[in-house]
Amino acid sequence: MAPQYIANHNLPLLLERLRRYAELHGPVRGEDGVVRFAAIAPGTLPDLSALRTLLPPKKYLLHPQETILNYTAAAGYQLQAEDVRSLILFGLHPCDLAGINYLDRVFLGDAPDPLYAARRATLTLIGISCTPDEFCSCHILPSPLNALSDLFLCSVDEGLIVTSGSPRGDELLDGVKDLLEEWEGAVPEDSRRFFGHAEAEQVRPEPDATLPEWQEFASHCLGCGACSLCCPTCYCFDVLEFCGLDSCSAERVRQWDNCLFKSHAEVAGGTNFRKERAERFLYRYRHKYRGFGPLQGVPSCVGCGRCRVVCPAGLDLRPLAERLEGRPL
Amino acid sequence: MNRDLPIPAVISAIRPLTVDTSLVTLNTEPHHPVASSFLPGQFLELSLPGAGEFPVSYCGFPSVDGSIELCIRHIGHVTGPLRTAVPGDAAAVRGPFGHGFPLLAYVGQDLLLIAGGLGIAPLRSLLLALLAQRELWGRLTLLYGARETGALLFTDELLELQNRGMVELQLTVDHLEHCFDGPPYCRVALLPVLLDQLDLEPDRTCAAICGPPVVYPLLVSRLRQLGLSDDRIHLSLERRMKCGVGRCGHCAVGTRLCCVDGPVFSLAELAGIEGALG
Ligand SMILES: Cc1cc2nc3c(=O)[nH]c(=O)nc-3n(C[C@H](O)[C@H](O)[C@H](O)COP(=O)(O)OP(=O)(O)OC[C@H]3O[C@@H](n4cnc5c(N)ncnc54)[C@H](O)[C@@H]3O)c2cc1C
Ligand code: SF4
Ligand code: SF4
Ligand code: FES
Numbered sequence: 001m002a003p004q005y006i007a008n009h010n011l012p013l014l015l016e017r018l019r020r021y022a023e024l025h026g027p028v029r030g031e032d033g034v035v036r037f038a039a040i041a042p043g044t045l046p047d048l049s050a051l052r053t054l055l056p057p058k059k060y061l062l063h064p065q066e067t068i069l070n071y072t073a074a075a076g077y078q079l080q081a082e083d084v085r086s087l088i089l090f091g092l093h094p095c096d097l098a099g100i101n102y103l104d105r106v107f108l109g110d111a112p113d114p115l116y117a118a119r120r121a122t123l124t125l126i127g128i129s130c131t132p133d134e135f136c137s138c139h140i141l142p143s144p145l146n147a148l149s150d151l152f153l154c155s156v157d158e159g160l161i162v163t164s165g166s167p168r169g170d171e172l173l174d175g176v177k178d179l180l181e182e183w184e185g186a187v188p189e190d191s192r193r194f195f196g197h198a199e200a201e202q203v204r205p206e207p208d209a210t211l212p213e214w215q216e217f218a219s220h221c222l223g224c225g226a227c228s229l230c231c232p233t234c235y236c237f238d239v240l241e242f243c244g245l246d247s248c249s250a251e252r253v254r255q256w257d258n259c260l261f262k263s264h265a266e267v268a269g270g271t272n273f274r275k276e277r278a279e280r281f282l283y284r285y286r287h288k289y290r291g292f293g294p295l296q297g298v299p300s301c302v303g304c305g306r307c308r309v310v311c312p313a314g315l316d317l318r319p320l321a322e323r324l325e326g327r328p329l
Numbered sequence: 330m331n332r333d334l335p336i337p338a339v340i341s342a343i344r345p346l347t348v349d350t351s352l353v354t355l356n357t358e359p360h361h362p363v364a365s366s367f368l369p370g371q372f373l374e375l376s377l378p379g380a381g382e383f384p385v386s387y388c389g390f391p392s393v394d395g396s397i398e399l400c401i402r403h404i405g406h407v408t409g410p411l412r413t414a415v416p417g418d419a420a421a422v423r424g425p426f427g428h429g430f431p432l433l434a435y436v437g438q439d440l441l442l443i444a445g446g447l448g449i450a451p452l453r454s455l456l457l458a459l460l461a462q463r464e465l466w467g468r469l470t471l472l473y474g475a476r477e478t479g480a481l482l483f484t485d486e487l488l489e490l491q492n493r494g495m496v497e498l499q500l501t502v503d504h505l506e507h508c509f510d511g512p513p514y515c516r517v518a519l520l521p522v523l524l525d526q527l528d529l530e531p532d533r534t535c536a537a538i539c540g541p542p543v544v545y546p547l548l549v550s551r552l553r554q555l556g557l558s559d560d561r562i563h564l565s566l567e568r569r570m571k572c573g574v575g576r577c578g579h580c581a582v583g584t585r586l587c588c589v590d591g592p593v594f595s596l597a598e599l600a601g602i603e604g605a606l607g
Binding site (some may be wrong): 068069071073074078089106107109111113114131153205206209210234235236237238239240241243244246248249250252254257259264265266268269271273274279282283286287290291292293294296297 | 331332333335336337376378379380381382383402404405407408419421540541566567568569571572574575576577578579581583584585586589590601602603604607
């Protein structure tokens with residue numbers, strides 16, 4: 001079957017149709033000029049030319065702060081119940097799709113995280129191809145190339161080639177088939193990427209902690225945590241408990257945490273397992289380029305470039321990573 | 330078992346052991362795995378409603394009646410309020426989590442247990458498990474050190490075992506308080522010094538260690554000098570833990586997660602990881 005194609009002038013119609021299935025969110029430029037994932041207002045188009053949103057779509061799956069348990073004396077602890085609404089995320093770049101795929105591996109493993117699983121089940125992902133800039137490293141990493149979505153849109157002249165990646169995608173395609181045409185032209189060799197190559201995941205020796213670069217990074221880093229905040233695969237959270245005013249109920253809350261903060265490795269009694277900023281930098285490095293626990297050997301960095309764009313100190317881990325990982329990044 | 334949902338437990342006893350440490354007994358559902366099926370060295374997450382949750386090692390023996398023994402130091406914003414809890418107070422538990430000491434690999438071996446400070450909690454659990462099947466193992470030696478005699482825990486119980494010839498016990502304290510004699514067999518020396526006069530057969534000895542991170546490097550180098558290979562040395566590591574199930578990102582040691590891959594690691598597993606021992 002020839003590839004399916006939707007002409008650019010039919011895009012507004014496509015969005016209106018999708019809206020019948022679920023609430024529609026995508027990259028939207030606010031009045032402040034910042035591009036965020038937000039509801040696409042009826043009659044408006046998402047900003048498909050923007051290369052990256054300020055925050056990645058992880059905010060839909062892990063809220064910056066959220067209640068995970070409620071306690072009452074009568075019922076004990078109960079899992080937080082949430083009305084999850086169906087949501088279509090439209091216009092996700094391959095790096096952000098890969099970010100969600102990575103979070104899925106952490107939060108949907110053998111014992112799925114209840115809140116994450118509930119939200120993820122109602123999320124439809126519609127990806128779109130893009131052209132990397134100098135901050136990106138997606139085109140060299142394997143994960144964006146292999147990222148899964150329900151539908152994927154690949155830009156070609158005057159429109160988008162549409163492919164389905166799931167039964168949900170098939171269903172959506174079927175519902176909009178009158179808007180689709182057969183694409184007669186050439187199909188880009190890889191529908192996600194205009195260039196780049198994939199490499200197999202592998203376990204590498206421990207990074208050398210004595211390299212002067214760790215100190216060098218540490219001496220410039222301000223410890224602001226912006227790089228983790230905007231990273232699609234930084235999912236660290238802290239957990240707090242708040243006692244109700246009646247003192248027989250309580251709420252347990254988790255909130256985004258940050259491995260560059262000093263408190264991240266502090267335990268009761270005052271011992272800190274990563275006192276020095278250089279140690280915290282190495283920690284971040286390991287997670288981004290090596291992966292933790294069951295995902296050892298699976299780098300979590302998906303190459304979106306956000307950390308490099310937001311860093312007030314202009315720090316870029318790529319040159320060091322290229323040396324330690326033995327490949328271009 | 331839902332690993333995210335703490336199940337109700339009741340505090341059935343709190344026995345102060347020292348000024349800042351108590352032996353807490355909890356009761357939860359009979360036959361629940363959180364009480365009945367754990368390996369020494371594994372941990373559970375204990376919730377005190379309204380205060381929060383923290384990871385704590387099993388200190389006792391698995392039970393089918395739902396009882397759990399924990400040895401807890403009251404030093405933080407959750408463990409602190411626990412000091413004033415009374416029998417009947419509500420708590421909640423989830424677990425067991427992590428990997429404990431490799432009992433299967435210990436069969437037929439001489440065992441050298443080394444505890445520093447509160448590290449006695451998981452090692453008491455290990456000792457109880459070993460004694461329950463005494464015939465499976467060779468020599469059992471416990472080296473146990475604390476800052477001062479007042480901080481040594483379970484001494485009555487341990488001396489009793491020593492007197493009955495169940496375990497070779499050596500106690501030590503960093504320094505003696507003015508008005509105390511130490512308990513019998515107690516020396517004044519740093520924990521690693523106890524290894525100096527130990528005669529052991531390195532090819533049939535396994536060491537199980539839990540203590541404050543400061544003692545680890547010295548203990549490890551002495552054990553290596555004695556001829557123990559790195560895969561015969563197991564250590565329990567502490568890290569900040571906020572979930573216990575591999576999601577909160579706080580507890581990585583190198584690229585391993587302390588809560589899932591540990592907290593008990595063999596020294597061989599930690600090779601080359603800067604800062605692993607603390
Ligand atoms: C595998 C494992 C086994 C353990 N076994 C035992 C054991 O058998 N017995 C035992 O006593 N301990 C054990 N511990 C240590 C025990 O978990 C800690 O002592 C406990 O977490 C302290 O909890 P807390 O909430 O009372 O302390 P916290 O007050 O939480 O102190 C922890 C850190 O959190 C910070 N903090 C302080 N207040 C707050 C706040 N309001 N919100 C957020 N952070 C705050 C502090 O800076 C402090 O450094 C074990 C730990 C691990 C990882
Ligand atoms: S480390 Fe930087 S480039 Fe990599 S995924 Fe995170 S924010 Fe994007
Ligand atoms: S954004 Fe830059 S300055 Fe801020 S914590 Fe990250 S590396 Fe440090
Ligand atoms: S305690 Fe949360 S990842 Fe280990």
